[in-house]
Amino acid sequence: xxxxxxxxxxxxxxxxxxxxxxxxxxxxxxxxxxxxxxxxxxxxxxxxxxxxxxxxxxxxxxxxxxxxxxxxxxxxxxxxxxxxxxxxxxxxxxxxxxxxxxxxxxxxxxxxxxxxxxxxxxxxxxxxxxxxxxxxxxxxxxxxxxxxxxxxxxxxxxxxxxxxxxxxxxxxxxxxxxxxxxxxxxxxxxxxxxxxxxxxxxxxxxxxxxxxxxxxxxxxxxxxxxxxxxxxxxx
Numbered sequence: 001x002x003x004x005x006x007x008x009x010x011x012x013x014x015x016x017x018x019x020x021x022x023x024x025x026x027x028x029x030x031x032x033x034x035x036x037x038x039x040x041x042x043x044x045x046x047x048x049x050x051x052x053x054x055x056x057x058x059x060x061x062x063x064x065x066x067x068x069x070x071x072x073x074x075x076x077x078x079x080x081x082x083x084x085x086x087x088x089x090x091x092x093x094x095x096x097x098x099x100x101x102x103x104x105x106x107x108x109x110x111x112x113x114x115x116x117x118x119x120x121x122x123x124x125x126x127x128x129x130x131x132x133x134x135x136x137x138x139x140x141x142x143x144x145x146x147x148x149x150x151x152x153x154x155x156x157x158x159x160x161x162x163x164x165x166x167x168x169x170x171x172x173x174x175x176x177x178x179x180x181x182x183x184x185x186x187x188x189x190x191x192x193x194x195x196x197x198x199x200x201x202x203x204x205x206x207x208x209x210x211x212x213x214x215x216x217x218x219x220x221x222x223x224x225x226x227x228x229x230x231x232x233x234x235x
Contacts, residue, residue, distance in 0.1 A: 019048030027061040032227035035235040037067040049174040065112040069104035083192040097165040097175040100195035107183030113176040134162040136221045141207045159201035
């Protein structure tokens with residue numbers, strides 16, 4: 001779906017408002033609300049995601065938050081201390097998502113997926129959909145990426161370019177995926193990213209596309225994956 005065919009909302013909501021069910025009353029349950037939030041501190045997003053996911057109801061819309069984080073390491077529930085190799089140059093936050101340790105920073109697109117997911121194997125199916133969405137985004141800039149059935153995420157020539165971390169609460173997901181676009185990758189050297197001794201890569205190693213254009217492609221591919229009724233609001 002071309003970006004210019006999506007419906008923009010007239011009023012910008014803050015992160016606090018996005019996490020508040022009262023603020024969502026202007027949207028309907030059948031809408032996908034995609035919000036562009038710029039640079040955000042991780043803890044603010046974590047608290048807002050939890051609030052929205054813990055208080056939402058059947059009438060609450062699905063949301064996707066697209067943003068970049070200020071530099072931070074985040075450690076999931078499966079992390080082990082041995083995955084920190086050196087003193088960390090940026091703050092570390094223990095979080096409630098699955099997975100292990102990773103790094104977020106400017107130049108990396110983060111997509112938080114606050115979705116209602118129904119059906120059997122919903123977490124596995126969501127992970128597969130996320131992987132295919134990232135692969136679709138990268139294909140738009142002629143980058144051939146693949147998924148790995150054992151080590152979830154997206155890879156280019158066996159180097160990781162996209163990571164996934166999720167939490168399900170009843171039928172509702174939060175957290176999401178990150179895609180390395182044009183960032184400083186050196187903070188990954190202090191850890192085993194996602195619990196593995198692996199090399200990281202990014203879009204800028206394979207393409208000259210700018211992060212603003214990658215965000216546009218993210219909107220389009222996310223809309224295809226989770227806005228299938230076409231009722232999409234760009235906020």
